[in-house]
Amino acid sequence: MKLVYTHQSLIMVAQAKSSLDQLSIRCVIHNEYASGAMGELAPIDIWPELFVLHDRDEERARIALSYVSADSAAPEWSCKACSSLNPATFDTCWHCAADQCLPA
Ligand SMILES: [Zn+2]
Known part of the structure; x- marks a missing residue:
């Protein structure tokens, strides 16, 4: 077995699994049930992990998952004006409406 993906959110790992399915x-x-309630932050050592059963599938899985993560797991950005964390899909800060590209 090979570890191909891990994320603090089980939702993300489940999404990755369905892509491989x-x-x-x-x-x-x-570690599916290790992180407690959905959305709750868990220490990294108990993040849900996705393993492929056959080592030979590892590369194919990683390629497939690189598309998944490009879509939906883009990094959050933190607002330069108020330091709030924003999802990658937001162009402006949810908190103070500052632009993502605001000069530092
Ligand atoms: Zn802000």
């Missing part, structure tokens, strides 16, 4: 890559989630 679509490609008929056999995979399992570990």
